[in-house]
Amino acid sequence: MTQTDLIPVPRYVHEYGDTFYELGSATKLAAGAGTERTERWLRGTLGAATGFALAPAGADDENVIRLSIDDVVAKDLGDEGYRLVVTPQGVHLAGGGPAGLFWGAQTLRQLLGPAAFRRAELPGTTWRLPVSHLQDSPRFAWRGMMLDVSRHFMPKDGVLRYLDLLAAHKLNVFHFHLTDDQGWRIEIKRYPKLTEIGSWRARTKYGHRASPLWEEKPHGGYYTQDDIREIVAYAAERHIAVVPEIDIPGHSQAAIAAYPELGNTDVIDTTSLSVWDTWGVNPNVLAPTDNTLRFYEGVFEEVLELFPSAFVHVGGDECPKDQWKQSPTAQARIRELGLKDEDELQSWFIRHFDRWLGERGRRLIGWDEILEGGLAPGAAVSSWRGYAGGIAAAEAGHDVVMCPEQQVYLDHRQDGGEDEPMPIGYVRTPADVYRFEPVPPQLSPEAAGHVLGTQANVWTEVMENHARVDYQVFPRLAAFAEVAWSSLPPAADRDFADFERRMSVHYARLDALGVEYRPSSGPLPWQQRPVPAGMEGSLGRPIEGAPPNV
8 A cells, every 4th residue: 555545635745665664563652742532543443453552652662653743733734734754663643733643543544554444453464554754734624524314314323433434534524414304313301302203204205205105114213412422522532523403494394293383383283294204395394483492592502512513503494485474473573573575584583593602602504595685694604506605605704615416415326327226316426526626716815715615415315224325425425525635636637537546445445444335337236226126116306417507
């Protein structure tokens, strides 16, 4: 394994010929101040794979992997930067900060070869590193993946597994989509019905919402507050921020099914609603009442106790206004507040929680619909419908995370072949993802500074288990990770052939991790259609042609 096989590609590499440092049972670990998390991770992960104890080193020991936090590295490469120096006698890994040191440890693991990604020693493995000097740092501070666990629930162990996969690709934000029409996935102690009722649906649409087929069995689950604490702590050990999403005021039927008074009771009989069992944009939205505000303040109070993230995501997308237009209560609120229309009413709703979160030292982030009716002053935007929302927000001085569905929605299909699993959206190949550019060229330099970074989004309507999630996510997440981390040339000049070459090595790492990715040659027999017995003829939603650049 060489430095030229790394993903993401580093900024600077120099190799000193065909010479190596070989690790063995006598190799020790010297951990300086501030390196404790990486020290623990190396002993737990590489120790298991190699069978080496990596015992603490003394001051005069040789054959040592040395870890340190270095002010010079911080000055030159930033807190997330690192410098890795390998000599025939040992290794010195220096981080600009604890996070940079950890990202350097991910590089060290890749250099040791695919066997370093296993959980137990493979007898006869030689563990060696090329003698070299490497310096690296990320392009963006926000390098994320969003996982929807509402449409299909992913048990806690699966979430922890994905945190490991994000860390292995130097991604540092896990956007946790916890609530939607199809299920409420987080325990809120003061509102127990949210999980008693809201976390389970009676059946599930199979395929796109136009499909006539159903999976006629209950689906659901939720994370206890201790589960959430474990997930957050596990992520923190890997320098990953977990950003929770509680979707309001749309995408809320699961909450309304649990507490009908949250809905527009003067328009429909909300007691008749159940957790939604199909897909799409739901007309049943929250009522703009003081009771609803107080209810969700109670929800967010518990959320803030569990998640230390600076950002809290409030959704704000796909909120149809039909019920508000018909609701005397909503219309009275519009008049009372002196608002122009229902778009401004949604803006009032979002602004309320922007202020509420700000008073508690947190920042609101929402999907780009929060721009409609006026953007809350301190809010940040996840630009999903294209680039336009992010451009408008950044030019107005708001921070932006670029995640346009036409480019980085990983639920969209990877190929147009008929043997692909349930086809959704445009064809977005690894090459397409690799050529995604998060910063639109029309942004002014000042506005470009408001692009915090980028994330890939994983919506799970047609991903019923972790194998389907793996298939949709990989290898495209590896391509995305390089876009988010590395300083690549302009999109048209990017060397995808070189990425493919490095990916041919990376597949062996993914194999060792048990990732059920889509092979470059196409789906394996058990990944292909036909769909399960009784589900033949189920409909997807393929969209032909190139996606619009909007």
